[in-house]
Amino acid sequence: MATKPDHTIAFLxxxxxxxxxxxxxRVPLTFNKLDIRxxxxxxxxxxxxxxxxxxxxxxxxQSKMHHRIYxxxxxxxxxxxxxxxxxxxxxxxxxxxxxxxxxxxxxxxMERREKWQKDTQKTGMMPLRDEQPTPESRLxxxxxxxxxxxxxxxxxxxxxDPKFTEKKK
Amino acid sequence: MRRPRRDNNRLRGLSSIYRSGxxxxxxxxxxxxxxxxxxxxxxxxxxxxxxxxxxxxxEKLLLTPDEDSEHGRGWTVEELRHKSWxxxxxxxxxxxxxxxxxxxxxxERVRLKVREGADISEDRLSEVRKTMKSIKHTLTExxxxxxxxxxxxxxxxxxxxxxxxxxxxxxxxxxxxxxGAAPVEEQKEEVQQEAxxxxxxxxxxxxxxVDPSTLPPSAAEPQxxxxxx
Numbered sequence: 580m581a582t583k584p585d586h587t588i589a590f591l592x593x594x595x596x597x598x599x600x601x602x603x604x605r606v607p608l609t610f611n612k613l614d615i616r617x618x619x620x621x622x623x624x625x626x627x628x629x630x631x632x633x634x635x636x637x638x639x640x641q642s643k644m645h646h647r648i649y650x651x652x653x654x655x656x657x658x659x660x661x662x663x664x665x666x667x668x669x670x671x672x673x674x675x676x677x678x679x680x681x682x683x684x685x686x687x688x689m690e691r692r693e694k695w696q697k698d699t700q701k702t703g704m705m706p707l708r709d710e711q712p713t714p715e716s717r718l719x720x721x722x723x724x725x726x727x728x729x730x731x732x733x734x735x736x737x738x739x740d741p742k743f744t745e746k747k748k
Numbered sequence: 749m750r751r752p753r754r755d756n757n758r759l760r761g762l763s764s765i766y767r768s769g770x771x772x773x774x775x776x777x778x779x780x781x782x783x784x785x786x787x788x789x790x791x792x793x794x795x796x797x798x799x800x801x802x803x804x805x806x807e808k809l810l811l812t813p814d815e816d817s818e819h820g821r822g823w824t825v826e827e828l829r830h831k832s833w834x835x836x837x838x839x840x841x842x843x844x845x846x847x848x849x850x851x852x853x854x855x856e857r858v859r860l861k862v863r864e865g866a867d868i869s870e871d872r873l874s875e876v877r878k879t880m881k882s883i884k885h886t887l888t889e890x891x892x893x894x895x896x897x898x899x900x901x902x903x904x905x906x907x908x909x910x911x912x913x914x915x916x917x918x919x920x921x922x923x924x925x926x927x928g929a930a931p932v933e934e935q936k937e938e939v940q941q942e943a944x945x946x947x948x949x950x951x952x953x954x955x956x957x958v959d960p961s962t963l964p965p966s967a968a969e970p971q972x973x974x975x976x977x
Contacts, residue, residue: 583840583883583884584844585844585847585880586844587844587847587848587851588848588851589848589851589852589854589855590799590802590848590852591855592855592856592859599791602799605851605855619798622841622844622845623798623799623801623802624798625797625798625799661799663793663794663797664791664792664793665793665797665799666791666793667809668803668806668807668808668809669809670809670856670860671808671809671810674860674862676812676813676814676864677810677812677813677857677860677862677863677864677865678862678863678864679864682863682864686863
């Protein structure tokens with residue numbers, strides 16, 4: 580049985596000042612220039628004038644499994660010269676469907692926590708309370724305490740149930 | 749005046765890209781120099797350009813998570829068994845293009861730093877993967893059935909695979925009966941019984957070798973075309 584090609588190819592957004600008659604793709608490492616020419620012609624009906632291939636070395640990183648430093652395999656991209664120019668569609672101006680405002684607070688909290696964790700791991704020191712920003716609730720409490728000391732009027736703005744009130748003798 | 753360089757190249761270190769400035773002293777300031785016009789020509793893109801297939805539509809770069817989640821399930825093996833080779837081939841390439849679309853959208857989502865939509869797109873990809881897996885399953889199954897059929901035909905006296913035009917020649921025992929023209933009918937019946945018994949046995953023994961699960965459900969259903977043209 581003939582093997583069926585199952586390569587995944589991603590179309591990459593052109594870099595700034597890249598002419599419109601060029602298009603870049605991220606291709607599998609096994610691909611060569613003839614492969615992409617054939618692929619684009621037969622799968623997408625896009626004839627190609629020329630192909631340039633780039634291999635991008637990636638940074639070494641530490642494995643999370645065994646903490647060894649290794650270098651991930653490089654990324655292969657190919658830039659083809661097109662017969663007809665192609666311009667990408669505009670990016671959406673309103674990103675609210677992807678960034679729903681209802682989730683804003685949660686994501687901000689998550690980012691803050693991640694930053695705190697990263698900084699702590701990096702420096703090995705927990706930030707002191709003085710170094711942390713004062714939370715809103717603490718400021719409000721401080722204000723209220725000040726007012727209580729000044730005016731001395733404890734008022735909760737709530738009507739207490741009579742069973743909680745102390746009976747006067 | 750610049751000091752001469754070691755290699756006597758006057759232009760060493762001068763570049764229009766890296767802003768090393770004009771080569772000689774000028775009467776105008778650097779800021780007063782004319783600048784190239786900020787002009788980008790409008791490019792007309794062919795509406796039938798093949799690269800549009802990397803996007804879901806020409807206006808939209810990305811599908812919103814709601815639009816992205818509007819997909820059905822992948823094809824199952826049972827559904828694909830009834831499809832022809834051409835249909836499966838087309839479906840395979842539809843899947844490949846969908847995969848490429850998803851990969852392109854994934855890159856764009858990272859670039860735009862959007863938060864939602866990655867996992868929904870992954871669900872879509874998994875359905876595509878399921879379809880592709882089913883296609884391979886169906887074709888492998890079909891190949892095994894074909895191979896078994898070929899083995900079976902080698903033992904079948906009615907089938908001659910060397911004859912590419914008409915490999916199947918049904919044995920016509922009615923003709924034999926007429927040619928023989930046996931005067932006694934009892935004798936004829938005996939001969940027929942004798943002739944049919946070993947054939948049945950041969951067929952049975954060959955059929956027993958084949959795993960019944962690999963055989964097609966019924967002969968009426970369309971199968972993979974055989975080698976005969």
